Amino acid sequence: MAYDSDNIFAKILRGEIPCTKVYEDEHALAFEDINPQAPIHVLVIPKGAYVSMDDFAAEASDAEITGFFRAVGTVARELGVAAPGYRMLANHGVNGGQEVPHFHVHIFGGKKLGPMLKRD
Numbered sequence: 271m272a273y274d275s276d277n278i279f280a281k282i283l284r285g286e287i288p289c290t291k292v293y294e295d296e297h298a299l300a301f302e303d304i305n306p307q308a309p310i311h312v313l314v315i316p317k318g319a320y321v322s323m324d325d326f327a328a329e330a331s332d333a334e335i336t337g338f339f340r341a342v343g344t345v346a347r348e349l350g351v352a353a354p355g356y357r358m359l360a361n362h363g364v365n366g367g368q369e370v371p372h373f374h375v376h377i378f379g380g381k382k383l384g385p386m387l388k389r390d
Contacts, residue, residue, distance in 0.1 A: 271371065273319040279372035283317060293345045297337030300345045300377075309380030310349050310356070314342050320373040322362045342375055351379030357386070 274280070281287040282301070289301035292312055303311040316338045320326040326335070346352045356379035361368040 271321050271325075273321050273325075274371050275319065277370055277372050279313075279315050279370050279374060280319070283315070293341065293348060295337065295341055297334055298341035300341065303376070307376075308357075308378040308383065310351055310378065312345060312349065312377045313374050314338070314345055314377065315372060315374045321371050322368065322373050323360050324362060326373045342377065346377055346379070349377065349379065351377065355379070355383075357383050 278287060282289050283299060289299075291299065291301050293300035293314075296317070298314055298316055300312050300314040303313055316326060316330065316334060318326075318330060318334055320330060326338075330338070342358065343352070346356055346358075349356075356377055359376045359378065360374065
């Protein structure tokens with residue numbers, strides 16, 4: 271799948287759409303989710319044009335990969351969720367529930383979280 275430079279996260283990175291920024295460095299931008307699913311729900315996105323985790327792992331430089339995942343850890347510590355625990359989630363593709371075609375990681379925290387998947 272080719273990267274769509276008109277996706278909402280690309281527009282946020284370009285400053286065309288505002289966000290509530292919680293962290294930024296040369297490799298990543300973290301901002302509050304507009305529809306939070308936990309008391310703390312932040313998205314961390316790489317600054318490069320990557321569609322998914324698969325695309326990111328295959329195409330990003332070692333510096334981008336390292337910088338991105340260090341940013342995720344930094345954000346979790348700065349939000350105060352590292353010690354009590356948090357969930358990190360990246361959806362991939364239609365079956366994984368990916369809604370925006372720009373690789374991103376959700377950080378959920380601020381309370382004890384339930385099971386990851388609904389049990390029927």
